[in-house]
Amino acid sequence: MSTLKFDNNKIRFDLQIIAYWIEPNTRVLDLGCGEGDLLDLLKKNKNVNGTGIEHNETRVARCIEKGVTALQGDINEEVRDYPEGAFDYVILSQTLQQVYEPEALIRSILRIGNKCVVSFPNFSHWLVRWQLLLSGYAPVTRQLPYQWYNTPNIRVITLKDFRKFSKTVGFQILKEAAISIQNRKGKTVQFMANWRASYGIFLIGKE
Numbered sequence: 001m002s003t004l005k006f007d008n009n010k011i012r013f014d015l016q017i018i019a020y021w022i023e024p025n026t027r028v029l030d031l032g033c034g035e036g037d038l039l040d041l042l043k044k045n046k047n048v049n050g051t052g053i054e055h056n057e058t059r060v061a062r063c064i065e066k067g068v069t070a071l072q073g074d075i076n077e078e079v080r081d082y083p084e085g086a087f088d089y090v091i092l093s094q095t096l097q098q099v100y101e102p103e104a105l106i107r108s109i110l111r112i113g114n115k116c117v118v119s120f121p122n123f124s125h126w127l128v129r130w131q132l133l134l135s136g137y138a139p140v141t142r143q144l145p146y147q148w149y150n151t152p153n154i155r156v157i158t159l160k161d162f163r164k165f166s167k168t169v170g171f172q173i174l175k176e177a178a179i180s181i182q183n184r185k186g187k188t189v190q191f192m193a194n195w196r197a198s199y200g201i202f203l204i205g206k207e
Contacts, residue, residue, distance in 0.1 A: 011037055013186030014199050017177050018091060018117050021203055022046060026088035029053070029113065031075040032095035036063030043068065053078050076105055082112040090116045094199075097121060097155040103169055110171055110206055119201040122178070124158035124194050143181070143198045159193060159200040166204065175203035 011019075015038045022028060024046040030039050033052025036059075042048040052070035054060050063070035071078065076099070079090075090113030092105070097120050099105050109116045121143045131139040140147065159178060166173050178193035178200055179186050189197040 011041055013181050014119055014179060014201060015041065015093065017179065017188075017201055018093060018119065019045070021117060021175065022048065022089055024048070027086070028089045028091065029082070029087045030091045030093070031079070031109070032093065032098075033059075033063065033068075033070055033091075035059050036066050036068035036070055038091065038093065039063070039068045039070075040066045076101070076108075079105070079108040079112060084111050085114060087113045088115065089113055092116065092118045094119055094121065097123075097153045097157050100154065102155060102165075106169055106171065106204075110204070115174065115203060115205050117201065117203055118162075119199055120157050120162070121153075122159055122194070122197050122200050123156045124160070125196070125198050141198075157200075159197065162200060162202060170207045171204050172207045173202055174205050177201045 018038060019041050022042055026048050028039065028042060028048045028050040030050065030052040033039055033054050036052055039050040039052050042050055050069065052063055052068060053073055053075050054063065054070055055072065055074060057072055060070045060072045090109040092109060096102055096118055125143070127141050128139040128144065131137070131141070138147070144153065146153065163173065178189040178197035180189050180196060180198050
């Protein structure tokens with residue numbers, strides 16, 4: 001799958017794919033928006049009406065400097081305040097593995113968004129398995145750069161887990177991409193994706 005040639009070629013590869021999936025002139029909510037790189041990209045290239053929610057105050061300030069609308073708050077709490085169908089897309093990028101109640105959050109974002117994009121590090125990547133097998137220690141990789149005692153990640157998710165999760169919760173996977181990233185460059189993975197992909201990206205909707 002190819003991605004659009006955006007002006008800002010320094011943006012992360014996974015965010016480029018997400019931006020490729022978002023239709024122009026739509027309403028977008030980005031949960032855990034960081035410094036607003038994705039919303040800034042979508043605003044400039046696809047004329048979206050975007051809002052971000054971010055817990056970190058410094059990152060919210062960076063969003064505002066870029067002209068991106070962002071609120072400081074807990075995404076689990078803030079999503080409850082929006083009415084049903086308030087957005088065309090809700091984005092949860094590299095955040096699901098840090099959520100205490102992922103099922104409740106997924107149900108919430110499917111309530112307020114017509115479609116949702118969810119991405120996360122793939123804990124079944126071969127390097128993660130290999131490190132655990134050889135060393136016996138909790139793996140540390142480029143995608144999972146923390147020690148067990150200071151990691152914000154509290155969930156272990158694989159591509160196969162998320163597909164199974166979709167059947168349990170009752171949502172539809174509309175599109176998915178398995179990707180491998182080195183620095184900001186990356187490529188999509190087709191063969192043995194659950195083994196070779198460092199991240200999974202899923203476009204989901206109500207069943």
